[in-house]
Amino acid sequence: MAARRSAGLLVFRRARAGDGGIEVLIGHMGGPFWARRDQAAWSVPKGEYGPDERPEDAARREFLEELGLPVPEGEWLGLGEVRQAGGKTVTVWAVEGDLDPAAVVPGTFSMEWPPRSGALAEFPELDRVGWFTPEAAAPLLVTGQREFLERLVTRVRGRA
Structure with missing residues (x-):
């Protein structure tokens, strides 16, 4: 069985305070499992891809699917890979942009809910999106994605 791989895109903008800081756009995961959680329940827009898809293409596709918005134009900064606790390898890029969270039209997924009911329910992939320092x-953020924040801050400071 092939290792599971996921790719995503972390959008950042210069902080409005003008102090040289940045803010990142992340999304709270949708569905009943995450509904009452806040800490470690947010994610970079990302998703799995197979051997026939380039990770960059998957990151672009997943961004559009999860947020319903096109990827901001700009230079992609590679933030590398992180192997998550469950064994999945996640690759993330960052791009500078300024999206309005109110414009997000999230994609959806279906799952049996309530459990063992036989009924399928539909949930948003991300139920809210926001800008954060x-x-x-x-x-x-889920623990396995925090490394990407550190890498982004290091990259942006190095370019300032």
């Missing part, structure tokens, strides 16, 4: 985003 890296410090505020870190505890919200």
